[in-house]
Amino acid sequence: MVNYYVCATPYHIINSILIRNNYFDADYNIMLLTENCRNADQLLGLMEQENIFDECIYIDDSILKKTEASFVKHYKKLLKRFLNASLIDEFLKVKTAADRIIVFSFTMFNTLVQSRFAEMKNDVEICVGEDGIRDYIYKDFGISEPIWFKIIKLIRKCSGHPLITLPSNDKRFLYRPQLREILYGDNKAINIIKSSDIRSNIGIINRIFRFSPEADIKEKYIYFDSIYDVGLMKLQKQIISELNRRCDDFILKQHPRNLDRYEGVRVYKYSYIPWEVICVNCDLNEKVLITVNSNACFSPKFMLDCEPKVIFLYKLFFKGRQLADTEKLIRLLKESYVDKKKIIIPGSLDELKIILEECKR
Structure with a gap:
């Protein structure tokens, strides 16, 4: 035995x-x-x-x-x-x-x-x-x-x-x-x-x-935050504030170890439920997942073969830095998608604003 x-x-x-x-x-x-x-x-x-x-x-x-x-x-x-x-x-x-x-x-x-x-x-x-x-x-x-x-x-x-x-x-x-x-x-x-x-x-x-119907994410736009140094945390708050202002149907999926508070932003409160459990219970195909480079955005495709839109913001946060591993894996994710236009990587805040307007159509 x-x-x-x-x-x-x-x-x-x-x-x-x-x-x-x-x-x-x-x-x-x-x-x-x-x-x-x-x-x-x-x-x-x-x-x-x-x-x-x-x-x-x-x-x-x-x-x-x-x-x-x-x-x-x-x-x-x-x-x-x-x-x-x-x-x-x-x-x-x-x-x-x-x-x-x-x-x-x-x-x-x-x-x-x-x-x-x-x-x-x-x-x-x-x-x-x-x-x-x-x-x-x-x-x-x-x-x-x-x-x-x-x-x-x-x-x-x-x-x-x-x-x-x-x-x-x-x-x-x-x-x-x-x-x-x-x-x-x-x-x-x-x-x-x-x-x-x-x-x-x-x-x-x-x-x-302990997943219940109340834990379903009904909002269309979901942002996955991460923990960075002080400067990048400040930028992240600015980005979240901008997303919250432009997207009526917005919610923040906060990292369990991030204890920062976001004023005026709807935060997902069922933090004890793993994201993968949420994925199985929610229809993600029409969602827009927004992140710097969170692993959570790989799970819908690799675990359930569904294809939400994913907006990766790493170029806004790490300007001028070589991120070969991140770019390689995002490219692999994109290649696995049937609709490859759903993987989006804006290069500037202005470009992100345009993308958000297009997502509303």
């Missing part, structure tokens, strides 16, 4: 549900890592009621968050955790008794846990879906390594920590088959896990994440 831990944020719980019958061949546990999970106790209780997992473990990092000043950037906190094994072990607060560890995606947070587990000589496997395809794809998968991971490796090497490499190809899995061709040139070395259709599991997913 094989005992699993599944390292997953709330979004990846969805995917572990979809693949569990086609992948997990024995009893397994889920370890829920809660960087931005609200109502975790209730969430885990519902999962146990549904008999999805044999055991659910909630790892609470609230103590860490309380001991660090609010202005300390999220990335800095994670780097500190990487370099302090005792802090990591105290943070995890769980014995790694699993025979195999399944890590979904390559967020910094999951990479932290993957790294620590690998040091403890557990058998680590990784599963990759559409989440993280912009920032968290490693060079091994054909897209350049993100700068933060290069920094982590350099610091760990200089400090005497062992370097943790990715598992070999036979331990890498994709649960979105279309991504192998889109991202990796149909590399047969990357294994495909057959997953259930998400819509056929919508009942159980809605019960777990």
